[in-house]
Amino acid sequence: MSSPKTPLDLTLDGGALTAQLVDFPSVSGDEQALADAVEDALRALPHLTVDRYGNNVVARTGLGRAERVLLAGHIDTVPIADNLPSWVEGDLLYGCGTSDMKSGVAVQLRLAATLPEPNRDLTFVFYDCEEVEANRNGLGHLAQAHPDWLTADFAVLMEPSGAVVEGGCQGTLRAQVRLTGVRAHSARSWLGDNAIHHAAEVLRRLSEYRARKVEIDGLEYHEGLNAVRIDGGVAGNVIPDECVVTVNFRFAPDRDEAGAEKHVREVFDGFEVTVTDFAPGALPGLNQPAARAFLAATGGTARAKFGWTDVARFSALGVPAVNYGPGDPNMAHKRDEHCSLSAIAETEERLRAWLTA
Structure with missing residues (x-):
């Protein structure tokens, strides 16, 4: 495993550099x-201006090009699951963060090192704390403290997408549905009113819920509303007087906060509903000229992003953005997390071609 003092070698190919990054816990x-x-x-690259804020690093070219493209990736991972140091089996590189998203970070670093005169000015953003609560997110901190560092005409978030462009992202809303009853001794249950039993109606509505599918810019987004937690109970001999069902609504980016909340309240009409967390989605923006050019350069196909990503932050800044990275999103956070070495090379070469054509 790499020592914290081991320098990164940007002359390595993308797969080997990914392995070096992975071996930095x-x-x-x-x-x-x-x-x-x-x-x-x-900082060893003379064609870049480098700034740092906390554990967030931003590097930029200053060539005076007509367009600026930003490539962003987070450097943190979920907790290690006995999957370090990295190892290779055939075309697959295994280890914590290989897919999400040190393979994308490796592509960023390779491009930063080897494109001193790209056809567009470039900004490279490496940020921390993406895998935890939103108020710790490094890209959010940069947007608040140094929004000028994030100025761009188009952004590519190197989140794992299997080397396929994924447009926009879903929004997410969490809410608590609270059920109340009357506490009593379980030996005399008829004197009470069991709040947990009232959750049956909430669960029935969820089991019968039919999620909406909506097409935006030719991409189909599939919504979902699900129970993700149930809390209730006092003791083994007490009829509970409270039960809380936590639900998560993943919604298409054509809904705003008010629309998403209104829908959830309609589904649970008659119950006490408290929204506890919300993050807006991002429209795909594939009708933007920069997005169309990028899509053409990377294979001409796109799909909807299922999940929330930081493209929503770029959308809020007025910067059109897509998700595009070599990692497999289905491998993210798994004990056997891995990434295809050929996908890393393919992603780098497609981006290089787009930025030098």
């Missing part, structure tokens, strides 16, 4: 060693 909140290594490697 960087669980959310513990990214400093990797941020230091990224900063040192970028």
